[in-house]
Amino acid sequence: MNAITLDTSTSRLAEHKAQIQPQRRVVPARYPARTFGTVVAAGTLLMIAASVLGNPKWGWPVFAQWFFAEPVIVSLGQTLLLTALGTLFGSLLGTTIALARVSGSPLLAWLAWGYVWLFRSIPLIVLLLLLNNLGYLYATISLGVPLTDFRFGSWSTAALISPFVAAVIGLTLNQAAFSSEIIRGGILGVDNGQREAAAALGLPRRRQIFGIVLPQAMRSILPAGFNEIINLAKGTSVVYILALPELFYTVQVIYRRNLEVVPLLMVATVWYLIILTVLSVIQRRIERRFSRGVAGSQGAGSFVRSARISLRRIDSSASITRMPVRGHTLVRGDTGSFHRPVKGGTVVIEGAVKRFGDLEVLKGVSLTIPSGSVTVIIGQSGSGKSTLLRTINHLEPLNAGLISIDGKLIGYREDANILHELKEAEVLRRRVDVGMVFQSFNLFPHMTVLENIVEAPVHVRGRPRAEAEADARVLLTRVGLSDKVDAYPRQLSGGQQQRVAIARALALRPKVLLFDEPTSALDPELVGEVLGVIRELASSGTTLIIVTHEMGFAREVADTVVFMDQGRIVERGTPEQVFSRPVHPRTAEFLSKVL
Ligand SMILES: Nc1ncnc2c1ncn2[C@@H]1O[C@H](COP(=O)(O)OP(=O)(O)OP(=O)(O)O)[C@@H](O)[C@H]1O
Numbered sequence: 001m002n003a004i005t006l007d008t009s010t011s012r013l014a015e016h017k018a019q020i021q022p023q024r025r026v027v028p029a030r031y032p033a034r035t036f037g038t039v040v041a042a043g044t045l046l047m048i049a050a051s052v053l054g055n056p057k058w059g060w061p062v063f064a065q066w067f068f069a070e071p072v073i074v075s076l077g078q079t080l081l082l083t084a085l086g087t088l089f090g091s092l093l094g095t096t097i098a099l100a101r102v103s104g105s106p107l108l109a110w111l112a113w114g115y116v117w118l119f120r121s122i123p124l125i126v127l128l129l130l131l132n133n134l135g136y137l138y139a140t141i142s143l144g145v146p147l148t149d150f151r152f153g154s155w156s157t158a159a160l161i162s163p164f165v166a167a168v169i170g171l172t173l174n175q176a177a178f179s180s181e182i183i184r185g186g187i188l189g190v191d192n193g194q195r196e197a198a199a200a201l202g203l204p205r206r207r208q209i210f211g212i213v214l215p216q217a218m219r220s221i222l223p224a225g226f227n228e229i230i231n232l233a234k235g236t237s238v239v240y241i242l243a244l245p246e247l248f249y250t251v252q253v254i255y256r257r258n259l260e261v262v263p264l265l266m267v268a269t270v271w272y273l274i275i276l277t278v279l280s281v282i283q284r285r286i287e288r289r290f291s292r293g294v295a296g297s298q299g300a301g302s303f304v305r306s307a308r309i310s311l312r313r314i315d316s317s318a319s320i321t322r323m324p325v326r327g328h329t330l331v332r333g334d335t336g337s338f339h340r341p342v343k344g345g346t347v348v349i350e351g352a353v354k355r356f357g358d359l360e361v362l363k364g365v366s367l368t369i370p371s372g373s374v375t376v377i378i379g380q381s382g383s384g385k386s387t388l389l390r391t392i393n394h395l396e397p398l399n400a401g402l403i404s405i406d407g408k409l410i411g412y413r414e415d416a417n418i419l420h421e422l423k424e425a426e427v428l429r430r431r432v433d434v435g436m437v438f439q440s441f442n443l444f445p446h447m448t449v450l451e452n453i454v455e456a457p458v459h460v461r462g463r464p465r466a467e468a469e470a471d472a473r474v475l476l477t478r479v480g481l482s483d484k485v486d487a488y489p490r491q492l493s494g495g496q497q498q499r500v501a502i503a504r505a506l507a508l509r510p511k512v513l514l515f516d517e518p519t520s521a522l523d524p525e526l527v528g529e530v531l532g533v534i535r536e537l538a539s540s541g542t543t544l545i546i547v548t549h550e551m552g553f554a555r556e557v558a559d560t561v562v563f564m565d566q567g568r569i570v571e572r573g574t575p576e577q578v579f580s581r582p583v584h585p586r587t588a589e590f591l592s593k594v595l
Pocket residue numbers: 356359361379380381382383384385386387388
């Protein structure tokens with residue numbers, strides 16, 4: 001009993017000691033130079049404010065009298081209207097010119113280049129004066145068929161091109177020349193893999209440009225583009241030479257009458273400051289909108305929230321089972337869709353020849369790949385494996401030979417032994433039978449995982465979004481990523497991104513699925529999870545063609561192993577034959593190096 005009493009009193013003593021011990025204090029680090037700088041800056045600001053407000057020559061009462069005066073407000077409206085119209089028409093024309101420049105048509109690219117060269121060279125003031133004097137050059141403007149007398153109509157130039165119209169046209173032409181280069185820079189900045197992935201999914205050209213490329217390009221277009229708009233807002237003052245009552249012109253008229261130069265210049269300055277502040281706020285908002293999927297953006301925050309919600313939904317679902325697959329977990333819902341059978345396609349390659357300039361990369365490759373089989377292509381770097389894969393879905397057109405899927409050509413229509421090259425839209429439509437998974441994933445970074453997967457079913461197959469989303473969730477479950485529905489690609493590991501890319505390719509239910517070194521961009525510990533998914537797919541009925549350097553995986557999963565060397569297939573057979581009893585000396589030499 002005594003011992004217990006002693007123990008209790010000892011612990012009380014320790015508690016008491018802890019209570020009377022002084023609390024630790026944190027002293028923030030001191031930065032004397034920073035403090036000094038802040039004091040100097042504050043002092044300078046105070047001095048400027050005192051001098052501006054205290055010096056009667058600034059004429060603040062006159063400023064206050066004119067700031068909201070009717071002529072000033074009306075001319076401000078004119079400035080805003082010119083800025084808005086110049087921005088709108090200039091951006092539309094600039095986008096058209098930028099797209100023409102990258103269109104691949106030499107004539108369009110040349111015309112676009114000429115436009116930019118001309119209108120960037122002509123000073124705006126000269127352009128405005130020329131447009132204002134167009135009536136001197138052409139008394140009337142007619143619209144008709146060239147080299148004939150047929151006319152739709154004829155109008156007096158002076159009546160048609162008022163100073164306001166001349167100002168809008170001049171500002172538009174000038175703005176388009178500069179903004180087209182900014183837009184072109186943004187488009188060129190988007191990784192080529194994005195265009196390839198969109199094309200491989202069969203997305204229509206319009207959707208490729210406006211859904212995939214331009215939204216990504218906007219991130220680099222916006223800061224420079226807003227600089228141009230701000231320059232335009234200030235640059236509208238140059239239209240004073242057309243005697244247009246915009247803000248600066250009106251202020252000049254007033255101070256010439258009342259001689260209060262400084263206060264009226266301040267009226268214009270403060271209004272310009274307000275316009276630019278509003279534009280800056282708009283810029284921030286638009287930039288935030290286009291920063292979806294970028295690390296640290298608002299999109300990221302909303303991802304974390306929604307990912308948590310998705311996780312909770314999954315954890316509370318009793319119908320989900322987890323299946324271990326070498327190094328990761330595949331999650332299967334009770335839809336039973338894990339092995340949903342798909343009708344595979346038979347791929348026939350006949351004498352495929354592909355050249356890049358003088359380099360012949362494929363030298364008459366012939367190969368038949370049966371429906372539902374798994375073919376693994378191996379070979380040395382540069383032997384033409386990826387090129388062969390890319391010719392199957394016509395990402396690379398052949399120079400000679402043919403490739404068909406279930407007897408159907410992707411890039412051509414055969415008519416009495418004549419091959420007619422198909423238009424791009426038709427090629428894109430036919431390409432949906434062939435899914436492709438790229439080495440560097442090529443997920444669309446501005447879209448969530450779910451949006452990436454439903455993109456092609458909605459825009460290529462025309463399926464209702466809700467239906468496509470329901471299927472996408474099943475596919476994500478199938479690749480073990482049902483908790484990443486609302487994540488952006490940047491928020492996933494490489495292995496997870498590649499699994500999403502596989503789900504995206506599967507969403508079109510392709511007959512043939514091409515894998516171009518699907519694991520070579522992954523850390524070794526992430527390779528297993530992607531191979532696990534492909535292994536599961538091997539029994540799904542889809543024809544799989546895989547280019548890989550993973551020899552162990554090739555041996556395990558392939559029905560047929562194809563060995564390529566210098567643009568030719570030199571050996572093919574079962575994994576057992578090729579890996580254990582290679583016939584060709586090049587195969588034996590290659591395997592002795594890699595195994
Ligand atoms: N667009 C292209 N323009 C010019 N040459 C190209 C192009 N694409 C590929 N090549 C060339 O074709 C050859 C075969 O390239 P390919 O990518 O098909 O080889 P690979 O066997 O897949 O190599 P790796 O295993 O290193 O990916 C290489 O010499 C490559 O430089």
